[in-house]
Amino acid sequence: MALIQNMKTYLVKVIIENKVNARDPEGETILKDLLIKGGYEQVKAVRTAKLLKMWVEAKNEKDAKEIVSKLCDELRIYNPVAHVCSINIEGE
Amino acid sequence: MKVAIIQFPGSNCDLDTLHVLNNVMKVKADLVWHKRDDLRYYSAVILPGGFSYGDRLRAGVIAANSPIMKEVRRMAKDGHPILGICNGFQILVEAGLLPGALLRNSSLKFICKWVNLTIVSNKAIFTHNLKKNHLLRMPIAHNEGRYFIDKDSLKEIYKKNQIILKYVDENGKATESANPNGSIDGIAGICNEEGNVFGLMPHPERASEKLLSPFNTNDGIKIFSSMIDYINRR
Numbered sequence: 001m002a003l004i005q006n007m008k009t010y011l012v013k014v015i016i017e018n019k020v021n022a023r024d025p026e027g028e029t030i031l032k033d034l035l036i037k038g039g040y041e042q043v044k045a046v047r048t049a050k051l052l053k054m055w056v057e058a059k060n061e062k063d064a065k066e067i068v069s070k071l072c073d074e075l076r077i078y079n080p081v082a083h084v085c086s087i088n089i090e091g092e
Numbered sequence: 093m094k095v096a097i098i099q100f101p102g103s104n105c106d107l108d109t110l111h112v113l114n115n116v117m118k119v120k121a122d123l124v125w126h127k128r129d130d131l132r133y134y135s136a137v138i139l140p141g142g143f144s145y146g147d148r149l150r151a152g153v154i155a156a157n158s159p160i161m162k163e164v165r166r167m168a169k170d171g172h173p174i175l176g177i178c179n180g181f182q183i184l185v186e187a188g189l190l191p192g193a194l195l196r197n198s199s200l201k202f203i204c205k206w207v208n209l210t211i212v213s214n215k216a217i218f219t220h221n222l223k224k225n226h227l228l229r230m231p232i233a234h235n236e237g238r239y240f241i242d243k244d245s246l247k248e249i250y251k252k253n254q255i256i257l258k259y260v261d262e263n264g265k266a267t268e269s270a271n272p273n274g275s276i277d278g279i280a281g282i283c284n285e286e287g288n289v290f291g292l293m294p295h296p297e298r299a300s301e302k303l304l305s306p307f308n309t310n311d312g313i314k315i316f317s318s319m320i321d322y323i324n325r326r
Contacts, residue, residue: 018195022240023274025198076153076186082193082240 007057010064011090016078017049024048052077065089093323095121096134098164098180100155105141105177109297113138116300117316126158135323136173137164139180141233141295151194151236152182161187173217173319174289178234181281181291190282190291191249192241197234198274204233206306207272209280209294210260213253216283216290221318227264228257228311230294232272232280237293239275239282249282257281257292 018024027046035043058064068087072078078085095113099106106123113121121138124131131137144155155161161183168174168189176184184190197203211219211226241249249255257280261270271278273293281292296312299305 019242021242022193022195023198025196025200025274029200075157076188077149079150079153079186079193081191081242081245082195 007059010056010058010061012054012056012064012068013088013090014052014054014068014072014077015049015086015088016052016083017047019082019084022082061089093119093135093320094133095119095136095138096124096131097121097138097140098126098160099123099140100126100142100144100158100183102144102146103140103142103179105179105295105297108295109138109140109177112297112300112312112316116313117320119316119320124160126155126160129159129163131160131163131167134167134172135326136175136319137167139164139174139176139183140297141178141180144179144183147236150186152179152184152186155179155183156186156188165189168284168289171286171288173322175218175315175319176289176291177295177297178232178237178293181293182236184289184291189289190284191245191254192239192282194236194293195238195240196236197238197272202233202235203237203272204231205272206231207280207294208260208262208264208270209257210264210266212255212258213283214256215253215287216256216318217288217322218283218290218315218318219256220287221321222314225264227260227262228294228299228314229305229307229309230296230299230312232294233298234273234293237273237275239279239293241276246276252285254282254285255279256283256290257294 031046056064259278283290296315299312
């Protein structure tokens with residue numbers, strides 16, 4: 001008889017941002033027209049990104065991360081030509 | 093000869109394209125829902141403009157995973173003409189049928205205006221009737237049209253003559269002010285290595301009748317007639 005695995009839900013965060021050599025005009029505008037004009041000259045660069053939160057059922061953190069990593073590549077959650085994608089995990 | 097115009101939820105240039113094919117080009121065409129998975133009886137496929145799936149996640153990416161795309165890939169491989177207009181171009185890029193990416197316009201604004209374009213290469217089935225440096229006038233209407241590709245791949249697509257259309261001024265010069273969206277090297281349209289898959293941000297279907305053009309032009313016809321000539325000779 002198969003053992004029933006203890007499944008847990010993990011919060012996996014996927015961050016998609018433009019590669020360094022792909023300009024990010026939104027980040028540039030936030031820096032130039034909001035932060036610098038607002039007196040925060042200490043900030044030297046801003047890059048915007050898209051954050052996807054996924055709640056994933058898996059046996060452990062490693063599996064949860066693997067599932068998300070696979071789906072990001074397979075379903076083209078990011079465009080590898082223009083974006084970098086990072087995956088972070090939090091237990092729940 | 094029959095052309096398939098694929099409809100995704102959010103396509104909105106499908107009927108314009110159908111009108112031009114039927115009434116201007118006098119060619120048979122059908123609207124084909126994206127959940128269908130058989131394009132056996134068609135000679136060519138057009139992915140029309142619009143906002144498939146409301147541009148959610150990224151323009152074109154969800155439509156690129158639609159069931160019909162498997163069949164579009166098969167037709168592309170078999171050498172049939174595949175044309176992606178605006179959102180259709182974004183879908184072809186996201187499906188990996190064309191290289192590169194289409195990012196948000198550098199102005200961060202939706203741009204809707206007529207532009208001047210030059211033919212860089214007549215390698216594509218859709219431009220083979222046209223001479224290099226030939227000027228075309230067509231409108232653009234998009235928010236994510238900034239063509240991006242990494243340096244090495246850019247060199248590669250230059251070498252293989254895959255850059256088909258560029259934004260230029262009315263004298264045919266590539267200037268910064270003539271580049272509406274910040275595309276790398278002012279690229280407006282590219283094709284695959286074989287020349288049968290072509291994507292462009294401008295709308296030929298909105299530029300195929302003189303009545304609709306502020307310049308009394310119908311340059312869009314040239315794209316469709318090149319495709320039709322190719323199919324007839326095939």
